Amino acid sequence: MSLPPHVARFTGGIHPMDGKGLSNGITARTAPLLEKYLVPLHQNIGAPPKLTVTKGELVKKGQRIAEPGGFVSVPLHAPTSGTVGNLTEVPGVAGNTLQAVEIISDGKDEWGSGLDPIVPWQEADRKVLKQRVADGGIIGMGGAAFPAHVKLSPPPEKTIDTLIVNGAECEPYLTADHRLMLERTEAVLEGAAIAARILDVDRIFIGIEENKPDAIAAMKKAADAYGIQIVPLPVRYPQGAEKQLIFAVTGRAVATGGLPMDVGCVVQNAGTCAAIRDAVVEGHPLIERYTSVTGTPVVHPGTWIFRIGTPVKEALKLAGGVREQPAKLILGGPMMGFAQSSMDVTVTKNTSGILLLTGRETGRYLSSPCIRCGRCVSVCPMRLLPGPISVMVECENYALAEHNFVMDCMECGACTFVCPAKRPLVQHFRRAKAEINAIRRARKKH
Amino acid sequence: MSTTFLAAVCVVGIIGLILGCLIAFTAKKFDVEADPKVEKVRELLPGANCGGCGFAGCADLADAIVNRGISPSRCTVISAAALKNLSAFLGVEAEEKEKMTAVVFCGGSLSRAARKAQYNGIMDCRSANVAGGGGKACAYGCIGYGCCARACPFGAIEMRDGLAVVHPEVCRGCGKCVTVCPRNLIRLVPASVKIHVYCSSADKPAARRKVCSAACISCGKCIRADGQGRVEKQENGTVRINCENPPDISLAETAGCPTGALQTEETHRAIQPISPKETQK
Numbered sequence A: 001m002s003l004p005p006h007v008a009r010f011t012g013g014i015h016p017m018d019g020k021g022l023s024n025g026i027t028a029r030t031a032p033l034l035e036k037y038l039v040p041l042h043q044n045i046g047a048p049p050k051l052t053v054t055k056g057e058l059v060k061k062g063q064r065i066a067e068p069g070g071f072v073s074v075p076l077h078a079p080t081s082g083t084v085g086n087l088t089e090v091p092g093v094a095g096n097t098l099q100a101v102e103i104i105s106d107g108k109d110e111w112g113s114g115l116d117p118i119v120p121w122q123e124a125d126r127k128v129l130k131q132r133v134a135d136g137g138i139i140g141m142g143g144a145a146f147p148a149h150v151k152l153s154p155p156p157e158k159t160i161d162t163l164i165v166n167g168a169e170c171e172p173y174l175t176a177d178h179r180l181m182l183e184r185t186e187a188v189l190e191g192a193a194i195a196a197r198i199l200d201v202d203r204i205f206i207g208i209e210e211n212k213p214d215a216i217a218a219m220k221k222a223a224d225a226y227g228i229q230i231v232p233l234p235v236r237y238p239q240g241a242e243k244q245l246i247f248a249v250t251g252r253a254v255a256t257g258g259l260p261m262d263v264g265c266v267v268q269n270a271g272t273c274a275a276i277r278d279a280v281v282e283g284h285p286l287i288e289r290y291t292s293v294t295g296t297p298v299v300h301p302g303t304w305i306f307r308i309g310t311p312v313k314e315a316l317k318l319a320g321g322v323r324e325q326p327a328k329l330i331l332g333g334p335m336m337g338f339a340q341s342s343m344d345v346t347v348t349k350n351t352s353g354i355l356l357l358t359g360r361e362t363g364r365y366l367s368s369p370c371i372r373c374g375r376c377v378s379v380c381p382m383r384l385l386p387g388p389i390s391v392m393v394e395c396e397n398y399a400l401a402e403h404n405f406v407m408d409c410m411e412c413g414a415c416t417f418v419c420p421a422k423r424p425l426v427q428h429f430r431r432a433k434a435e436i437n438a439i440r441r442a443r444k445k446h
Numbered sequence B: 001m002s003t004t005f006l007a008a009v010c011v012v013g014i015i016g017l018i019l020g021c022l023i024a025f026t027a028k029k030f031d032v033e034a035d036p037k038v039e040k041v042r043e044l045l046p047g048a049n050c051g052g053c054g055f056a057g058c059a060d061l062a063d064a065i066v067n068r069g070i071s072p073s074r075c076t077v078i079s080a081a082a083l084k085n086l087s088a089f090l091g092v093e094a095e096e097k098e099k100m101t102a103v104v105f106c107g108g109s110l111s112r113a114a115r116k117a118q119y120n121g122i123m124d125c126r127s128a129n130v131a132g133g134g135g136k137a138c139a140y141g142c143i144g145y146g147c148c149a150r151a152c153p154f155g156a157i158e159m160r161d162g163l164a165v166v167h168p169e170v171c172r173g174c175g176k177c178v179t180v181c182p183r184n185l186i187r188l189v190p191a192s193v194k195i196h197v198y199c200s201s202a203d204k205p206a207a208r209r210k211v212c213s214a215a216c217i218s219c220g221k222c223i224r225a226d227g228q229g230r231v232e233k234q235e236n237g238t239v240r241i242n243c244e245n246p247p248d249i250s251l252a253e254t255a256g257c258p259t260g261a262l263q264t265e266e267t268h269r270a271i272q273p274i275s276p277k278e279t280q281k
Helices: A126-135 A176-183 A185-199 A213-226 A242-250 A270-282 A312-318 A375-379 A386-394 A398-403 A414-418 A425-445 B002-029 B036-044 B058-068 B080-090 B125-129 B147-151 B176-180 B205-211 B221-226 B265-270 B276-280
Strands: A036-040 A064-067 A082-091 A097-105 A162-167 A203-209 A228-233 A265-269 A288-294 A302-307 A328-331 A353-357 B100-104 B157-160 B163-166 B186-190 B195-197 B231-233 B239-241 B262-264
Touching: A036 A082, A064 A097, A126 A185, A126 A270, A162 A185, A162 A242, A162 A270, A176 A185, A176 A213, A176 A270, A176 A288, A176 A302, A185 A203, A185 A213, A185 A228, A185 A265, A185 A270, A203 A213, A203 A242, A213 A228, A228 A242, A242 A265, A265 A270, A270 A288, A288 A312, A302 A312, A312 A353, A375 A386, A375 A414, A386 A398, A386 A425, A398 A425, A414 A425, A425 B125, B036 B058, B036 B080, B100 B163, B125 B147, B147 B157, B147 B176, B163 B265, B176 B186, B195 B239, B195 B265, B221 B231, B262 B265
Parallel strands: A162 A203, A162 A265, A203 A228, A288 A353
Antiparallel strands: A036 A097, A082 A097, A288 A302, A328 A353, B100 B186, B157 B163, B195 B262, B231 B239
């Protein structure tokens, strides 16, 4: 089977320094068992899960400790066997505070998820498979944290004909998906095949950026057995953004305000696929993930397999600590990740990277008025007018900003990256989106 | 020489005369009859166009007062004397109205509130609120980038040491600041109440203390010292003065508030040392 080149080139995009060389050649290591894990309850988009265990209760590894709080919600599972500790609070990634439950390890690390392997899954009922994805507590592991089973349940009026696995990993520094695709190639492919069976589609693509030639080669070697096509993509940020990836692979453009399913596509992250495979074939719910610990101050940057609920402090200790004082701790990648104000944050299901930056690498700039150079317009992958929209937001003219499609902004940060006036464009758009959403909610009420 | 001079004066003079006549004619012909009463009422209104009344501006309110029978006391910012004048002109009874003033229910100035980060974004509270909430550690307190101060049409709010403070003698109670504060810290209260508990944190008391030296820790000392239900604990744990039946301002001295969250409007505005610890320094 000949491999299709990528079909289309999305508009705009940038080429930031990628920094992946720090960690992409190092085999992922499994983090040793910790004495205590702090599992935040609300890790997903949608309703927060409800805790079902009480303090002092004995739990097995993989045992359900929280029920989903609705359809758009997922259960939680114990990262190891042991005792349930206090219900405490940990800082959330976005600067909020999350309730978290302590799981104190008993050192035995015994499985007891209560989920039986579904083999052979090729013959299993689609509903059973979908229910397993929901029971596995699987959410989008690329960073969006959207429950995977919801994405796999398109409304009946939408016909889905394509499943796209997102292995682009276009964020600088991050190498978690890269290592995962190299080391668990079969798991990613099998997971993608299971997701395709749930959706009843036979067109499956895996989009991988060309800066990961070894992963592309490994995937190509194994993909034929699953009828999956590998699509090497040119290196350009944000190649891994959902709508840009769909456009690159299929040539279909999602209309403003639309969803991928409007053009017959479902996109799942490579890590999510591997998690789906583990839940179905092994009966293991999502309790660990590949995460890069990287950045120039880190002594031994690399990729680790962390249990969900590992404190970031412990994760950095495993990576050998720091060789110089870092100025910034970012969860996720440097473009779309969140700078943290506390070291007490924990690894959650969507933590793709723990990144430290030095003072030299993090600029502190004073922003100045827009000089109308138009660079933001030329790099915006959504074809918006970032500069003019930012001025509309500054003037608090949200109606005009909405008219100029500010709600289509996905906050990739390309405009802010190139702005010579150092304008904090994305922050303006985030504020506009928050205010417009508040206005829409208020309108709905009346 | 002299004839050219005269010609120029004549030509310009005649053009001027013709245009003047034209303007006079159109002004008479297309005159829109304005209700002089509305004009007069507009003059008697404060003219701040703050929008506190809910109308588009003072002219809109004046029209509504004259033609739709809206009470002149609808104007939130009018002074008592001006309202009396206006009512006398309209021939209606002046309603007694309590003067309201805005109060920022937070005492966390930069020297008192703990910092969690160096904020390097847009210096605006509502922008900071979508990016982790600025530099101060308290998730409920004043962010301190002056959204309310910029919104105030009267210049009654001052940013002092990273905290918004209201000057009640300037504040006219229009409520613009109330709507812009992303933390919902500002409320309109009767201006006669001069003592408040300046903290809005709904955290656990210990967590509040950790992030701010001026936090109310819900110890209940002021409630006991008052003993008449004039200070009340609310559902979310914050303590508030009962504005309908306020205690005397001497309660700030006698209650012995351990953190100084209970303070008079004057000390809050001046950001004077309030807690026992601060006073010792």
